[in-house]
Amino acid sequence: MDMKVKEAPVCPDCGEKMKKMDAQNSNFGDGLGWCVPFLYVCFNDECPPYVKGWQNLKDNYGKIASYRTICYPDNGNMDSMCVFTPDGCKGQIIEE
Numbered sequence: 001m002d003m004k005v006k007e008a009p010v011c012p013d014c015g016e017k018m019k020k021m022d023a024q025n026s027n028f029g030d031g032l033g034w035c036v037p038f039l040y041v042c043f044n045d046e047c048p049p050y051v052k053g054w055q056n057l058k059d060n061y062g063k064i065a066s067y068r069t070i071c072y073p074d075n076g077n078m079d080s081m082c083v084f085t086p087d088g089c090k091g092q093i094i095e096e
């Protein structure tokens with residue numbers, strides 16, 4: 001069954017349409033990248049996990065960071081990624 005995502009999905013956490021983000025030039029964590037050319041990311045600053053993430057990571061890890069909800073285009077799986085500023089990764093949004 002082909003589970004490829006053909007267009008930007010709606011964020012399961014807030015209902016906003018997700019945005020396409022260039023993942024090829026990203027340098028996350030281990031530096032291996034995402035293994036996909038792009039990801040769908042919820043850039044809604046009101047998204048509940050994102051709003052709670054700042055406090056959560058500060059309380060638990062002493063980090064100034066949060067999460068944004070992401071979706072893998074090749075299988076539609078939802079996940080989250082760490083961002084360190086409210087504008088983190090926004091420069092990689094691909095406008096369609």
Ligand SMILES: [Zn+2]
Nearest residue numbers: 011014042047
């Ligand atoms: Zn969202």
